[in-house]
Amino acid sequence: MGDTEIKDGLFYSAEHEWVRVEGDIAVIGITDHAQDALHEITFVEISEVGTVLKANGECGLVESMKASSDIFTPIAGEIIEVNTDLEDAPETVNEDCYGKGWMFKIKPSNLKADLAALMDGNAYKAFIESE
């Protein structure tokens, strides 16, 4: 666990998702800690573009060789893009979870309040160490 990667400038959820704010859009994926725990990701499915979600709403699932895990959105809003590259290459999430392994983009409906409920890098680091 000591070498898990946490990036500065991102927001983190207790469900091990990260959020990067790009202008008025939120990009969301799962953290290095999450991909390492799942290991060997074999399948990613995210709800369709246009789906409107509440904060912490379930919006997809990740399958690994070991188990199935639900994906939640830390940010309320409408899904405007899903990373379709993951359909054929779900292992990208293992290889580059903060980059090419991003999962979906949200047009936020309540960004400021939703971000306030998330952790910064230092808080998330302390959180996974305490888990």
Place this chain on the structure above:
Amino acid sequence: MNDNLERTQLYDWHKENGDVIPFAGWDMPVRYSGIREEHMAVRDSCGVFDVSHMLRLWIDGPDSVEFLQTVTSNNVGMLKINDGHYSTCLNKNGGTFDDLMLYRIGEEEFIWVTNAANGAKIWNHLQEQAKKFKVKVMDKTKEVAMIAVQGPNALSLLSKMSGKDMDEFDRFTCNPLTIAGYDTYLCRTGYTGEAGAEILVLNCPFTNEGKARAIGFWEELLSQGAEFGIRPCGLGARDSLRLEAGFVLYGHELDEETSPIEARIPYAVKFKVEPHYFGYDVVQSHKKGGVKKTRIGFVMIDRGIPREKYPILFNGSEIGITTSGGLSPILDKGIGMGYVPPDTVEIGDVIEIDIKGRHRRAEVTKWPFYNPDKYGETRTR
């Protein structure tokens, strides 16, 4: 970490080399390198598994055959010395307490190998039933290590290590054999669909010496197995391999509400036996066509990975439930098993699996899920 978890003799090695997780009350390695890679090593060359968490009982006494026939469903009297068979231990309703391997190692002496998760239940059941017979049931789980070697190269490796031609040992036999200086029982069985053996390594108590002995044997397998492409494999690969082979797993395809006929393991059940075992009458009525449910296998047509406890639909109606599922590394598709009422679907029918609210198509198929001409013990070499 839960301090109450049991550990096998090989725990120190697993902790250093693998990812150890709780499983059925034991701290067990789920993987070393990766589940898919370990899975493919077993299909393509050779893998080695620590299965010392399984319960190993020695049963001895003048009444051992009669005793075992009351508590297991296969024909115990038919077993010759050094032979073994797959069997089930049933309750009075024909439901399954456990499935097991039974080996005869002497006129009155047998070895019973069974699921870790059922250890206490079976131990108590057998102790209770044994009171009526001149027989002793002894738990040797903590005196004997158990290591499975599986894959198309497994028998070549064991021939090299023992100096014995493995062709001398038929499937399901259990013979005393010295392998690289270690006294063992070689059981020609497995849980992957591939050729191989499950090896009972004797004299491995939970002392520093006993643990070192178990680890010594394990490392000997790895070093002599290098030229055969051997890999240490965790329970993750063990599960994906048994699923791909279409084998039942207790707690999934088998439980106290399910008979071996419903589970479609009829080879575990015999009727020309005396005395009649617990559940005999119910199982016989099931055999004559009275089942309420039957096990099926399926391969996903649409994208998605089935898991246990997902609804199975046919023509828009829910007909059953899945019991196991996952990705088949050989097919690179989702595969699974489940239960439906008898005669509702047949091979080739398209069913749907409700994967967390998303209905995904699957085809009802036979097991094993791989092509048995290319993979598994029956492969044409």
